[in-house]
Amino acid sequence: MQILDGLKLSKQIKQEIKESVDQLITAGKRVPHLAAVLVGENGASQTYVNSKIKDCEQVGFRSSLLRLPETTSQEELLAVIEKLNNQADLDGFIVQLPLPKHIDQEMIINAIDPKKDVDGFHPENFGKMALDMESFIPATPFGIMKLLERNEIETKGKHAVIIGRSRIVGKPMSILLARKGNPGDCTVTLVHSSTINIEEFTKKADIVVTALGVPHFLKGDMVKEGAVIIDVGITRVEDTDSPKGYKIAGDVDFESVQEKASWITPVPGGVGPMTRAMLLENTLLAYQRNN
C-alpha cells in the first residue's frame, strides 16, 4: 500500500505557482488576484475561506476577502458579483457555499462571469469541461486528477466507481475520469443515495472516489484487492482530545481499507490540500487566459 500524499504534492504545486509569480514580479507585471466572498458566519466556511486567503499569501497572489452579513439580500449579493465581474485588476473570485437559505444558489452561480469562475461552478464551465473544451475544472476533482497524474497511476481501461453525485465533486469527477486522455479513459459508475447496493459496485472497482460525507462508510470488505482509494470526505466529528473539540473524518475506514488498497489518500493530508492548491492553479490560469 502506498500513500497518495496530497500534502506533499500540494506543496510542490504551490512552489511551482510561486515560481511563476516570482517571474511576473521580475518582469514588472502585476500579480494574480483572487477574491473570496463569504456570506454569514458558517464556522467551516470561515475556516475554508481563511485558508484560501492564506494560500494566496504563500504563493505571492494578491487576495481580497469580502465578508457580508447573514442578512445580505440576494440583490445585494448580485450587486457585489457584478462589481467583481467588472473589476479589471481581479482575475478570479469564488462565492463560498453554502449560502444562507434565503439566497438562490443557482442564481448567484449563474451571475459569475465564467472567465472569473475559478471554482468552475458556472454551467458554461461545467458544459465546456464535459465537452473537453477549455474551462475551469472544480478544484477538488482537478486536484484528484493531478494526484493520479503526478503519481503515474494508470487509469486507462480501469473501472472507477464514484460515490456521490454532488456538483462540486461527484458529477464532475465522473465526467473527468471518463474523458479521453491521461488521467481518464475509465469506465465510470456513479453511485448515489438511490443506488440499491453500493458495495456490489465498489467491490468491482479498480478506483473508488468517495464523496459522501459519512465517516468511515467504506470498509475493507467493500473494496477489491489492489484498488486505488480516494477519500474526499471531510466530516467534523466530536473529539474531546482535540483543543478544537472536533477532528476531521474521511468516508474511508482507513484501518481496514489500507490492507487491500494499492494507493490510498489519508484524511487529513490527501485530497484537502490538493483542493486548495488547485484553486490557486485556476487563478493563475485565469490570469494567463485573461491577460
Ligand code: GUN
Ligand atoms: N464549499 C465547499 N467547497 C467549496 C468550494 O470548493 N468552493 C466554494 N465556493 N464553496 C465551497
